[in-house]
Amino acid sequence: MDMKRVVVGLSGGVDSSVAAYLLKEQGYEVIGLFMKNWHDDSVTISDECPWLEDSNDAMIVANKLGIPFQTVDLSEEYKERIVDYMFREYERGRTPNPDVLCNREIKFDVFLKIALDLGANFVATGHYCRKDTVTKDDKTIHRLLAGKDPNKDQSYFLCQLSQEQLAKTLFPVGELLKPEVRQIAKEQGLVTADKRDSQGLCFIGKVRLPDFLQQQLKPKEGVIVEVPENSPVFNGQSATDENKLLTESKKFVYTPQDGKVVGKHQGAHFFTKGQRKGLAVGGTKDPLFIIETDVDNNIIYTGQGKNHPGLYRKGLFVKQDEIHWVREDLKLNEGETMEVQARIRYRQPLDQATLHQTDNGLYVLFANPQSAITEGQFVAWYNDEELLGSGVIS
Template identity: 80%
Template sequence: MKRVVVGLSGGVDSSVAAYLLKEQGYEVIGLFMKNWHDDSVTISDECPWLEDSNDALIVADKLGIPFQTVDLSAQYKERIVDYMFNEYERGRTPNPDVLCNREIKFDVFMKIALDLGADFVATGHYCRKGTITKDGKEVYQLLSGADNNKDQSYFLCQLSQEQLSKTLFPIGELTKPEVREIATRENLVTADKKDSQGLCFIGKVRLPDFLQQKLRPKEGVIVEIPETRPYFHAKAPKFNSKVEELAHFSKKYSYTVSEGKVVGKHQGAHYFTKGQRKGLAVGGTAEPLFVIDTDVDENVIYTGQGKGHPGLYRRTLFVTNDELHWVREDLALPIDGTMEVMARIRYRQPLQKATLYKVDGGLYVDFEQPQSAITEGQFVAWYLEDELVGSGVIS
């Protein structure tokens, strides 16, 4: 009997994952991760982790599996929260969920599980794992979940072969309604529980409120850049090489206050992200304003009218070598190598046609269609059919 440690979060997905593993004859242990009790960054009066750990305990009891809570709040603070503050301060927009999987669930948590003698770690993610043999060696694949509406492979885009080799995704072949059906049939207390929103493991939090605990408010101006600016309509120059062309299209526009008009005030450029519409509190424009760029050094937010504003769109993005990751190391591109892929720059975005170009300093991702709100600090992930083969942080 192989031993599996399940990350029981107190939600329906991990509850059903534990149930299925038990049905399949594994020896199952439930582990709840407590990742937060830093009152200096208090997040609303609701204390989701107490309720969640209680639900996880009730589920474990019902399934007749051992259960314990591990406190990972020190590692979570250091690896996720401090990183987030640091990224926002730099004017980048991190994705805590991707990091949380890489740094906490499949690293710190996995080590604890293996110390408990586990053969595998399992989570309630909607994705699948494949195994192929290549040159006599087992290679693990990260495949998208069978439920297109819920596919969570993007959040696992930073996993390694080593991590995948010890991971199981029991609900990857199921749809969300099927998972709820099983939970209802088995009388699991989490059957009708709503999906958790907000930061991975911290629960409900309004990001600006959260960030204000560490990043002090600082008044600055909101500037509207008209789409008639000449650089939005300039013809592309002649290029001597593909790399020159990619460098040109991956460069973002840089704005100055004098190019637009001041339309409002804000409380800190680091609270805003590209493509954001809510929270600007500026009225009186024909179309809603969207953030097209933020300048944290000068504390200025640049905006444009309407979601078709040219300042929102770019065709190409760049990932530096040190932020480039191949889930399938055997497919990593050599310098000057190219690959046709499907890619996405955010969770739930429909996959887009793109070509990867490997150069000395990193990797260009060149999309067939210009993409809206390519945001520094977020992750781009690329797929071959339904397999996620690599990812990187947008620089």
């Protein structure tokens, strides 16, 4: 190999440290780059400044490996593409996934462009996923595969990447298990060997989400309504074939008359479906779960217990312009279906599902009812260990 240049996103964690080490061992010319992302001290839970500590660790690792290192400040792009987007989504009563966006918009877009400007052939990260390349009809196709470590597979977070982005990306730790990564770091005397995995949002560390959101979204008192599990709302209409997709994917619609007021809250836009904590309502036999938030009328609907029928649906819908195929060659045409495995959140076991492409979007129908299907989150679909595509749940 003629010394291909790789820019590694050194985050100050063990995974990216080992990624840099492995690439150097494989003969690449490696450059370490730390991304300083948007940071706001007013909403972080602890006094420590995570990005300073992380950039320092990244610099120590680069030093140890004998590779050039620099910090790039991406705060502005972060605020614009991730933070502002989050505020907008919460305001609409949707729950965004900043980690998926951060990969699509920052690490594999803004950061990738910086790397290419530095004359790099590739960027690399410490993600637990794999990539391979196949040829089909004389075309090169990059496949995004789950990481070898089933407990750490992070392919879901990369579900919005394109063929162009994958072509320029390497995932050096994807073939390893986490304990193996830590072992390599120990053997190489890397300062990050025993460092705990980072928690919290991809750009601001551990935060109190309501505090973060309250900077732009004002508190507004509303009521919490508890809907009993035997409510007529859940009887629904029987689904004929034509409206089966519609019926199975439709949200339950509640009115205050469907239950009783059991408490107050400070703004429906601070809460999300499936949430249990933060309601401050006591005295129920089973814990209350949020089954719906109505931001227009500022009402939170809840149900008792994690098996409440209001939490479950078999189907979901993705609008046409929010469907994304990693494998563009497998894209469905109107009227076509595809059997896949799918998940609606990170670390959720894959479940059998069928994709139905219609003229206005994509229906995803699961074999089993799914708990807390949440608008704004991503559904990702797979064929065995290959991630084929994803979409924003509508």
